[in-house]
Amino acid sequence: MTDVLALDSAAQDLLFREARTANTFTDEPVTDEQIQAIYDLVKYAPTSMNMQPLRVVLVRSAEARERLVDLMFDGNKEKTAKAPLVAILATDHEFHEELPTQFPHFPQAKDAVFGERPVREAAGSFNAALQVGYFIIGVRAAGLAAGPMTGFDAAGINKEFFSDGEHGVLAVVNIGKPGEDAWYPRSPRLAYDEVVTTV
């Protein structure tokens, strides 16, 4: 089927077919320059009203890493402790403050649409989740393996890393070059007909 796609086959492999969720990593560091290149690519991917609620915290200090590892579920502690870089991905529930500059042809959206916290929390979390997906693809675009995790004490991470009470963690992502025995055998995927229907 690959010739139906415009994306070249090597890129298909890099981003989707050969890319895997890594559980072990080499010692090679992940640089700020790499993260900036990832951001400068994936920032263009679309969201509702150009909202950009995703925030990324790079956990680089040993002290911060230790605090984060403590809040991961047991099965995720070791890989979170050992990955070259770990990023906390969260929604900023106050993203609407930026709409007048980021979505300039409808500046009223800030208050008229997103004045109420529950409305903007729902829209922000959905759009930040889209951005988490884009970020994972971006990590792979940088030739790195991502190890996204959702097994953690979310309230604890929000408290430890976002003391303003205005952020909600969505995922924690280990980032690096895959190490030895980096992944399990790939699990199955649903067949096309199980996912796509026509009306």
Add this chain to the structure above:
Amino acid sequence: MTDVLALDSAAQDLLFREARTANTFTDEPVTDEQIQAIYDLVKYAPTSMNMQPLRVVLVRSAEARERLVDLMFDGNKEKTAKAPLVAILATDHEFHEELPTQFPHFPQAKDAVFGERPVREAAGSFNAALQVGYFIIGVRAAGLAAGPMTGFDAAGINKEFFSDGEHGVLAVVNIGKPGEDAWYPRSPRLAYDEVVTTV
């Protein structure tokens, strides 16, 4: 920065830098073969516990298109009516039924983790949102433009298109080749330092 990335520059442009949310389309049809190629690529992107809650409804009949257009917000009606293909992307709240086959090394997850509807609705919606992001990237990988929308009567779409009460629409996506004046000027993006911090 592009030379920091492993992904070739043409693929970066195709998926992120030159790809834009299209508001008009040519008449060229979008085939089932193209949608299958998109699915067969993006199905490999990662989710929590390999859950696959995303469902895609291709709205091909004139009758179904009309029902959908009626449920779109005014600003989205015309483009939804005219796009060569429109897809409804939704979460299947009963995705946990598939976990024993899709995540075979922890078949107990179906009931032990996701027995309660609110738990699986939250996990399913987050992971389906990741899959919406992957799907949009996949549409672009097929050389097509996506026009994702969230402005619609969600309860109405759920009732009209998912009569089982077990699905929640997340996005409606117009798909096709971009037409004349297909997009607005690009809105700004947040700077790296506004999004990424280090601890």
